[in-house]
Amino acid sequence: MTTHTASRPPSPPPPPSGSDFARLSRKISEAGLMDRRPGYYVVRITVVALLYAGGWAAFALVGQSWWTLAVAAFLALMFGQVALVAHDVAHRQVFRLRGPSETAGRVAGACIGMGYGWWQDKHTRHHANPNHEELDPDVSPDLLVWSQKQARAARGVARLIGRAQAFLFFPLLTMEGFNLHVASARALANRSLKHRALEGALLFGHFAVYLTALFWVLPPGxxxxxxxxxxxxxxxxxGAxxxxxxxxxxxxxxDDRPDFLRRQVLTSRNVRGGRFTDVMLGGLNYxxxxxxxxxxxxxxxxRAQPLVRRHCAELGVSYLETGLLTSYRQALASLHRAGAPLRSARPAGQDG
Incomplete structure (x- = not known):
């Protein structure tokens, strides 16, 4: 896996005066929507930290009982919430300055076994070019293929899985937690990764404490x-x-590179829902x-959504918002279409 030096999370490029994005940006700024929300983040981070610590306290108290698997499920939810906090921290939503943001991000990453510098760089490249097959690491062909072009070029495991990837998608997500840990560890081999020694100490420190706790409190099975x-x-x-x-x-x-506003809007989907959806998806439903x-x-x-949706309507730019289940159906249908060339391909040795 190729890794890159961690970089600052992206901000929209300075737009030319009068551009479509510039006009929207002024509306957003005038509405005060870029203002910091320190009170909100104090409450959110405190609640997540207490629940995270409470989960591990429950693990110790339940001890050698199969009820501990219920604790495991709760801690899976808490690991996801910590990941969402790390996401907001990386985007400078919490702290304005780089130093506090990196410190908080590394602490959050250490709590879930994620290399913060590696993930921040990967996510930065995704934001700059979402859904670009050559530039967005999130749609690079690995186990899955995201387009028929990638399917035709697929080899090995990707070629095998790609034929039924829509059906295998959610089962494969059970490996995503492990993949996060492995990718974080592999990134340490890149000498250009900043603070590599610290990243490694935090990552392997997490693994050591985590595994020691499990096998100290519970019997091996x-x-x-x-x-x-x-x-x-x-x-x-x-994955959800x-x-x-x-x-x-x-x-x-x-070279398919629309302007900034269209590049971001046309490749993204919103998910409808109430406050519960906002909490569970960490605001990424917007x-x-x-x-x-x-x-x-x-x-x-x-609060920004009505302004953005109205602005897109005025420009004639498609703005997609669906329910959560519909979003999954659309994603799975796209995976099924992407794998079509692999289902129609003849087995090796039968050409001609």
């Missing part, structure tokens, strides 16, 4: 069961958060607004 339930559900939760955002939306290739204004505090995204 129960510890393995806890690990599998916890990590698999963590992966499914992460991020899959609705861009999967199934138009992909870009080559993906269009988040991509347009990455440093906007997540509680302001709901």
């Amino acid at each position: 129960m510890a393995v069961a806890f690990l599998l339930v916890h990590q698999c559900l963590f992966g499914v939760y992460l 958060i991020f899959a609705p955002n861009h999967k199934g939306m138009p992909t870009l290739t080559g 993906q269009i607004e988040h991509h347009l204004f990455p440093s906007m505090p997540s509680p302001n995204l709901r």
Whole structure:
């Protein structure tokens, strides 16, 4: 895997006077939606930290009982919430300055076994070019293919899985938690990664404390069961958060680079829902607004949505918002279409 030096999370480029995005940006600024929300983040981070600590306290108290698997499920949810806090921190939604943002981000990453510098760089490149097949690491072909072009070029495991990837997508998400840990560890081999020693110490420190706690408190079989339930559900939760955002939306290739506003809006999908949806998806259900204004505090995204949607309507720019289940159906349908060339391809040795 190729990794890159961690960089500052992206902000929209300075728009030319009078551009479509410039006019929207002025509306957003005049509404005060870019203002910091310190009170909100104090409450949110405190609640998440207390629930995270409470989950581990419950793990110790329940001890050698199969009820510990219920604790594993709860901690999977808490790991996902910590990941969402790390996401907001990385985008400078919480702290204005780089130093506090990196410190808080690394602490959050250490709590869930994620390399913060590696993830921040990967996410930065995604924001700059969402759904661009050559530039967005989130749609690079790996186990899955995201377009028929990628399917035709697929080899090995990707070629095998791609034939039925729509049916395998959610089962494969059970491995996403493990993949997060492995990718974070592999990134440490890149000498250009900033603060590599610190990143490695935090990452392997997490692994050591986590595994020691499991096998100290629980008998081996129960510890393995806890690990599998916890990590698999963590992966499914992460995938359930991020899959609705861009999967199934138009992909870009080559020099296909619309202006900033259209590049972000046309490749993103919003998910309808109330406050519960906002909490469970961490505000990423307002993906269009988040991509347009990455440093906007997540509680302001709901208020920004009417302004953005109205502005897009005035420009004639398609703005997609669906229910959560519909977003999954669209994502899975897109995966099924992408894998079509692999289902129609002849088995090796039968050509001609």
